[in-house]
Amino acid sequence: MWVTGSTLQMWMVALFTLAIFSVLYKDNPFYRLVEHLYIGTAIGYSVMLAWFQYGKPTFDSILFKGKPHYIIPTIIGLLIYCRYFKPIAWLSRYSLTFTLGYSAGYVISKDFRPLFITQLTATIKPLWHSAGIGSTLNNLVLVVGVVGTLTYFLFTQKRTGIIGAGATVGKWIMMLAFGSAFGNTVMARMSLLLGRVQFLLGDWLHVIK
Numbered sequence: 180m181w182v183t184g185s186t187l188q189m190w191m192v193a194l195f196t197l198a199i200f201s202v203l204y205k206d207n208p209f210y211r212l213v214e215h216l217y218i219g220t221a222i223g224y225s226v227m228l229a230w231f232q233y234g235k236p237t238f239d240s241i242l243f244k245g246k247p248h249y250i251i252p253t254i255i256g257l258l259i260y261c262r263y264f265k266p267i268a269w270l271s272r273y274s275l276t277f278t279l280g281y282s283a284g285y286v287i288s289k290d291f292r293p294l295f296i297t298q299l300t301a302t303i304k305p306l307w308h309s310a311g312i313g314s315t316l317n318n319l320v321l322v323v324g325v326v327g328t329l330t331y332f333l334f335t336q337k338r339t340g341i342i343g344a345g346a347t348v349g350k351w352i353m354m355l356a357f358g359s360a361f362g363n364t365v366m367a368r369m370s371l372l373l374g375r376v377q378f379l380l381g382d383w384l385h386v387i388k
Contacts, residue, residue: 189382189383190383192378193378193379193383195213195216195217196375196378196379197379198210198212198213199213199214200375237249237252237253238253241253255273255274255277255278256274257274258270258271258273258274259271259274259275261274302321302322302325304318304321304322305318306318306319306322323348323352324348324349324352326345326349327345327346327347327348327349327350327351327352328349328352328353329349330342330345330346330348330349331345331346331349331350331353332349333346
């Protein structure tokens, strides 16, 4: 009986998955092999994706589409590789400087309002909401949490009295927020684990349906 391509692919995925899980027992050559294959494949795919989506279209525009001004950002981008040659490594600073400056200016001009102004205005809530006690409590928690968190980072005053109480409230609010974010991350990783277990027991071994 000939082994089809899909069957071979399924066995490879299953064995690679088991090799990754084997690190739960201890570090071993099978885990390191699959780890290196995965990282190498991901990097190779990223390099080829960047070349065909950005590099090649840029060079085609310079050479064949009559856009010679594209050569300026191309040269600036290529300067980053000067860091691998010690005599001219200082030239890479120009590339980094231009990239960071352009990125900062772009973010400030485009994302300042949605990332700062919109979030700032969203925290200005009335302490009493006509919709009911639930909305009122929600607004109260939001306002107290924002003020307490900002107070926690107020380092020009001693944390005594109302400043100390506000800083304590801010600390607990941040702990709850970080805990919620961490729990969400754990649940996301658990969903990935369940997906792999379902593949092994269902698609591969047909133990479950």
